[in-house]
Amino acid sequence: MHPEAVLGLDRLVHEPARLLILTILASAGEVEFGFLEKMSGLSKGNLSSHMSKLETVGLIGVKKSFRAKRPLTRLRITAKGRKALENYRQQLADVMNALPKD
Template sequence: MLKDLDPLLHSQLRLGIMSLLISMDSAEFTYLKEKTNATAGNISVQLDKLAEANYIEIKKSFRGKRPLTTCSITKKGIKAFEEYVNALKEYIGK
């Protein structure tokens, strides 16, 4: 049983997003969508869940007339991600 794994991160799409953001200074919504091959609606829902947990920060602005959504990982998100990876390593080591 993987009961100690953070349920918020133990999901393909949310983990994929967090894995991208961990090595990025910031990333656009469209970049995350392209890299994860997810639908806009699905990714939007998962981003909101991560933002509600303060794992990521979402900034909304404009580039010219087009809306621009930029995401970046927070300190809390980095800590959660590191703990998740350490837990994974323990499971694999057992």
């Protein structure tokens, strides 16, 4: 058993809400806040704070503008975000292997 395979999981990505956000962004290019809100099923508040966190650590980029005089927030995954996600996927695969076989 290799504890570090499990304990080394990137907590930033491990959080389900953030994993979901990153996964959607990874496959969707650029996305609007409202779209992501519906897509993810997360509340606005929850989405907003995870968005901030992901932006702060540079895994996503956020661009604010206006459309029809209303605020519009667009999100996209960064290269760093893609790497973090891929790395997490690999970590997860390792964990799966360590788990008792079916």
